[in-house]
Amino acid sequence: MRADLELIYDWVPDNARILDLGCGDGTLLAALARHKNVTGYGLEIDPEGIAACLGKGVNVLEQDLDDGLANFVDDACDVVVMTQALQALRRPDTMLDEMLRVAPECIIAFPNFAYWKHRLHLTFRGRMPVSRSLPHAWYDTPNIHLSTFQDFSNLCRAKGVTIADRAVGSADHEGHWSSRWWPNLFGETAIFRVRRGR
Amino acid sequence: MSASFPPDSVGLVTPQVAAFESPLALACGKTLDRFELIYETYGTLNAERSNAVLICHALSGHHHAAGYHDPEDRKPGWWDAYIGPGKVIDTDRFFVVSLNNLGGCHGSTGPASVDPQTGREWGPTFPVMTVADWVHSQARLADRLGIERFAAVVGGSLGGMQAMQWTIAYPERVANAAVIAATPRLSAQNIAFNEVARQAIRSDPDFHDGWYGAQAAIPKLGLKLARMIGHITYLSEHSMGARFGRDLRSDQLNFGYDVEFQVESYLRHQGDTFSTRFDANTYLLMTKALDYFDPAGQHGGDLAAALAPVTCPYLVISFTTDWRFAPARSQELVNALLRAGKSVSYVNVDSPHGHDAFLLPNAQYEAVFGSFMRRVYADIAGETA
Numbered sequence: 001m002r003a004d005l006e007l008i009y010d011w012v013p014d015n016a017r018i019l020d021l022g023c024g025d026g027t028l029l030a031a032l033a034r035h036k037n038v039t040g041y042g043l044e045i046d047p048e049g050i051a052a053c054l055g056k057g058v059n060v061l062e063q064d065l066d067d068g069l070a071n072f073v074d075d076a077c078d079v080v081v082m083t084q085a086l087q088a089l090r091r092p093d094t095m096l097d098e099m100l101r102v103a104p105e106c107i108i109a110f111p112n113f114a115y116w117k118h119r120l121h122l123t124f125r126g127r128m129p130v131s132r133s134l135p136h137a138w139y140d141t142p143n144i145h146l147s148t149f150q151d152f153s154n155l156c157r158a159k160g161v162t163i164a165d166r167a168v169g170s171a172d173h174e175g176h177w178s179s180r181w182w183p184n185l186f187g188e189t190a191i192f193r194v195r196r197g198r
Numbered sequence: 199m200s201a202s203f204p205p206d207s208v209g210l211v212t213p214q215v216a217a218f219e220s221p222l223a224l225a226c227g228k229t230l231d232r233f234e235l236i237y238e239t240y241g242t243l244n245a246e247r248s249n250a251v252l253i254c255h256a257l258s259g260h261h262h263a264a265g266y267h268d269p270e271d272r273k274p275g276w277w278d279a280y281i282g283p284g285k286v287i288d289t290d291r292f293f294v295v296s297l298n299n300l301g302g303c304h305g306s307t308g309p310a311s312v313d314p315q316t317g318r319e320w321g322p323t324f325p326v327m328t329v330a331d332w333v334h335s336q337a338r339l340a341d342r343l344g345i346e347r348f349a350a351v352v353g354g355s356l357g358g359m360q361a362m363q364w365t366i367a368y369p370e371r372v373a374n375a376a377v378i379a380a381t382p383r384l385s386a387q388n389i390a391f392n393e394v395a396r397q398a399i400r401s402d403p404d405f406h407d408g409w410y411g412a413q414a415a416i417p418k419l420g421l422k423l424a425r426m427i428g429h430i431t432y433l434s435e436h437s438m439g440a441r442f443g444r445d446l447r448s449d450q451l452n453f454g455y456d457v458e459f460q461v462e463s464y465l466r467h468q469g470d471t472f473s474t475r476f477d478a479n480t481y482l483l484m485t486k487a488l489d490y491f492d493p494a495g496q497h498g499g500d501l502a503a504a505l506a507p508v509t510c511p512y513l514v515i516s517f518t519t520d521w522r523f524a525p526a527r528s529q530e531l532v533n534a535l536l537r538a539g540k541s542v543s544y545v546n547v548d549s550p551h552g553h554d555a556f557l558l559p560n561a562q563y564e565a566v567f568g569s570f571m572r573r574v575y576a577d578i579a580g581e582t583a
């Protein structure tokens with residue numbers, strides 16, 4: 001399993017009901033179901049990802065995240081997870097509200113635009129960064145709302161959302177996760193665990 | 199003999215008839231004292247009897263879902279694209295049961311059968327069936343075949359409603375449900391189309407209030423119109439346009455009312471063919487079963503409450519251009535299952551073919567449905583291992 005998913009796996013409590021937004025091939029949900037008795041649903045729009053989920057017995061719904069989560073009632077589940085999708089949403093801020101309506105706790109992983117290599121790319125080449133975590137060119141990227149570790153922290157504060165945990169790691173998802181040492185500069189991928197209210 | 203069939207065909211199949219002598223109480227208040235169901239099976243029931251899949255048919259469907267009745271048959275069963283060795287419903291793995299519903303006109307007890315109490319044809323006095331009645335009768339067939347629990351109950355359109363009803367009425371007997379191009383209830387527009395079809399049949403002079411059998415008549419015109427109306431709702435505007443456009447049969451306009459446009463010719467042909475092979479009373483009855491289906495109705499309109507008994511995972515599939523039972527109808531079902539906290543997966547398959555898409559080959563449809571069925575089988579294999 002990808003290292004960001006491993007960290008999320010650890011953060012999800014046993015027996016939780018979860019919603020995985022952009023669940024891909026369902027690896028995380030399948031592992032959580034098998035080992036932690038977690039139940040829930042994945043939302044995905046990629047046909048291959050959906051077929052892979054079905055093959056694993058993961059509940060998957062073809063649903064575009066930009067259409068919102070209106071079909072889920074308040075507190076429909078315990079934890080909402082979203083990996084590598086925040087930056088591709090039309091309104092990441094309203095999605096954060098929606099996620100915290102559907103569950104009291106959310107875990108969100110996204111590429112940190114302030115990673116030092118991205119900064120160097122922009123500073124010295126004068127071009128939009130292209131990297132392992134951001135592999136697309138500026139004109140065809142699905143990532144329309146790039147943000148930084150710091151930006152997301154600020155958004156949470158502005159919304160009165162509690163940051164329970166946060167960590168950064170590298171995009172190849174190796175090595176250990178840390179939040180201690182200048183994460184906004186050295187973290188390639190950011191992961192936040194946030195809760196409703198202060 | 200079977201060498202002439204494609205390798206992924208179940209080949210030559212022979213229907214069987216099961217007779218039931220104990221009364222079946224119906225939703226309308228009447229009782230069928232005895233009845234027969236005609237059915238086909240494909241594949242082999244395993245020793246644990248855990249690999250059975252029930253196929254529920256749609257409005258004009260029947261038991262012949264796959265394979266051929268005769269080496270000379272030009273066409274295989276109605277869902278042959280999805281049932282066979284190595285296909286989505288893999289007959290190398292599953293024991294597939296497909297029947298003709300009660301009230302049908304393909305061999306199960308229906309309006310053309312003899313009413314044992316009067317000694318003459320049931321005709322219009324055959325009880326109006328509901329989806330729930332069908333499911334009870336299907337459960338009898340399952341008992342007869344020694345199937346305690348289906349690995350999956352599968353159906354498209356009206357067949358999907360039966361799959362839904364199975365999970366409500368017999369949750370312990372369904373391990374998985376696939377509900378395809380269906381709806382948890384008909385819209386006013388759906389009922390309106392059905393009513394026009396019924397009126398077409400009932401106003402045909404050859405209908406004789408449903409006693410056409412005794413008159414040796416067939417309300418062909420009415421059936422033809424009913425089918426033409428229905429057929430329009432099965433196709434999408436796009437698929438009709440792509441297939442026929444405004445093409446004319448001859449190269450000029452004739453300023454008359456004979457067939458001129460290709461789409462007219464096609465619809466008339468569909469209607470004519472249907473009118474000679476389908477029973478008018480059955481058609482009326484099937485459309486009523488569609489209109490009546492509304493599991494939420496008994497729960498104050500709360501579909502999630504109606505689905506409370508469900509214990510099995512659902513796969514719900516809709517098709518992007520289906521306007522008869524539009525994707526939004528499938529999403530109603532999905533959202534109710536979500537509210538009820540049930541296991542459900544949903545895919546809206548991209549297809550230009552409207553409602554008919556559920557019968558047609560489609561790579562995305564086959565991929566998701568196939569993945570689901572492989573998992574269904576893996577669960578069985580895991581249980582027996």
